[in-house]
Amino acid sequence: MTTARPPGHEEARPYVRPRDRWWFARRRSLAVFVLRELTSVLVAWTVAYLLLLLGAVADGTTERFAALAARPWMVALNVLALAATAFHAVTFLNLAPKATVVRLDGWRVPAWMIQGGNHTAWLAVSALLAYLVLRSS
Amino acid sequence: MAAETIRLDVARYRPEEDAEPVLQSYEVPLRPDWAVLDGLAHIKDHLDGTLSFRWSCRMGICGSCGMDVDGEPRLTCGTFLAEYGAGPVRIEPLKGFPVIRDLVVDIDGFLAKLSSVRPWLVREGEEPPLTAEYAQTPAQLDAYKQYSMCINCMLCYSACPVYVLDPDFLGPAAIALAQRYNLDSRDMDDRFDVLNLEEAVWGCTFVGDCTRVCPKHVDPAEAIQRYKVTAALRSVLPWSGR
Ligand code: SF4
Ligand code: FES
Numbered sequence: 001m002t003t004a005r006p007p008g009h010e011e012a013r014p015y016v017r018p019r020d021r022w023w024f025a026r027r028r029s030l031a032v033f034v035l036r037e038l039t040s041v042l043v044a045w046t047v048a049y050l051l052l053l054l055g056a057v058a059d060g061t062t063e064r065f066a067a068l069a070a071r072p073w074m075v076a077l078n079v080l081a082l083a084a085t086a087f088h089a090v091t092f093l094n095l096a097p098k099a100t101v102v103r104l105d106g107w108r109v110p111a112w113m114i115q116g117g118n119h120t121a122w123l124a125v126s127a128l129l130a131y132l133v134l135r136s137s
Numbered sequence: 138m139a140a141e142t143i144r145l146d147v148a149r150y151r152p153e154e155d156a157e158p159v160l161q162s163y164e165v166p167l168r169p170d171w172a173v174l175d176g177l178a179h180i181k182d183h184l185d186g187t188l189s190f191r192w193s194c195r196m197g198i199c200g201s202c203g204m205d206v207d208g209e210p211r212l213t214c215g216t217f218l219a220e221y222g223a224g225p226v227r228i229e230p231l232k233g234f235p236v237i238r239d240l241v242v243d244i245d246g247f248l249a250k251l252s253s254v255r256p257w258l259v260r261e262g263e264e265p266p267l268t269a270e271y272a273q274t275p276a277q278l279d280a281y282k283q284y285s286m287c288i289n290c291m292l293c294y295s296a297c298p299v300y301v302l303d304p305d306f307l308g309p310a311a312i313a314l315a316q317r318y319n320l321d322s323r324d325m326d327d328r329f330d331v332l333n334l335e336e337a338v339w340g341c342t343f344v345g346d347c348t349r350v351c352p353k354h355v356d357p358a359e360a361i362q363r364y365k366v367t368a369a370l371r372s373v374l375p376w377s378g379r
Contacts, residue, residue, distance in 0.1 A: 015155075017236075019302065029344065030344065095343060098358055
């Protein structure tokens with residue numbers, strides 16, 4: 001730093017705090033944030049799993065896939081992944097109003113309406129998918 | 138009547154003698170109308186004149202009295218001692234900034250960030266007379282007003298884990314300031330070159346603590362997420378640059 005200092009203070013040396021490895025453990029909001037980031041791993045797994053399923057359907061090996069999917073550890077993993085994905089999706093949709101400011105004729109659509117709209121759309125798409133899948137089986 | 142007192146544990150850093158900050162305790166009167174800043178002023182006036190700290194307006198306008206109070210970044214002129222019950226209250230310099238002395242931090246890096254976003258109305262291709270006016274409707278004012286309320290207190294930087302881990306991160310207030318001009322109907326810039334960077338909006342992982350601690354309800358987290366959308370659209374749709 002080149003700021004001139006008054007006489008007697010030329011030796012000033014600012015103190016820089018050492019990096020805190022446990023920064024995320026110091027505040028609840030930070031811990032929740034790190035947890036949310038970690039759920040991304042399980043979200044990625046869910047995507048990979050769905051791709052495997054699609055692959056199995058494509059080359060007609062659904063039997064083998066079903067046998068694998070029925071293993072207890074696989075079921076446990078997928079239950080965990082479902083919970084993580086749901087948590088991730090809910091928190092993601094709740095954050096959406098921060099990125100989208102909707103103004104209708106000068107009136108700012110409140111956050112809860114954007115959130116509510118997102119969740120409703122999510123529910124509608126899920127219901128449609130469930131209907132399509134269950135109808136064909 | 139024995140006056141009630143409260144203990145303040147104040148971080149002291151005297152570069153001539155201290156290798157790192159140390160806490161020093163002072164007993165100050167506990168009055169219902171006393172802010173933390175009043176407690177510090179009492180120390181300076183009556184107990185220890187060597188204590189250094191910044192303040193000016195004492196009414197939440199100047200943004201110079203930000204400190205870490207019991208682990209939270211706060212304006213000390215707007216934080217009352219009575220909030221802390223019987224105490225003690227720990228008062229430290231704002232985290233994330235180099236400490237010059239006691240509670241005074243080095244704000245040069247922050248000021249450089251603020252000026253890096255071109256915080257003025259950018260106009261192109263005109264030479265208006267000095268008396269020209271640019272009228273705005275109330276709705277046009279509303280579009281950016283919230284971001285213009287920032288008092289540069291730096292509490293949001295102190296609360297931001299991205300900034301604390303990477304001091305080069307442009308940070309909440311500077312991005313909110315850029316948006317204050319981007320969203321102004323009189324401005325013709327979009328500051329894409331300084332905002333669309335890993336060290337700028339893309340460095341933000343949306344913890345949201347900047348918004349939580351902001352004493353002026355600027356909502357810098359919102360400013361950053363909105364610019365992410367703008368930057369993404371501008372990258373995908375070439376004609377969407379303003
Ligand atoms: S955005 Fe809020 S917390 Fe950050 S510097 Fe401005 S007033 Fe302070
Ligand atoms: S002294 Fe001005 S904001 Fe606190």
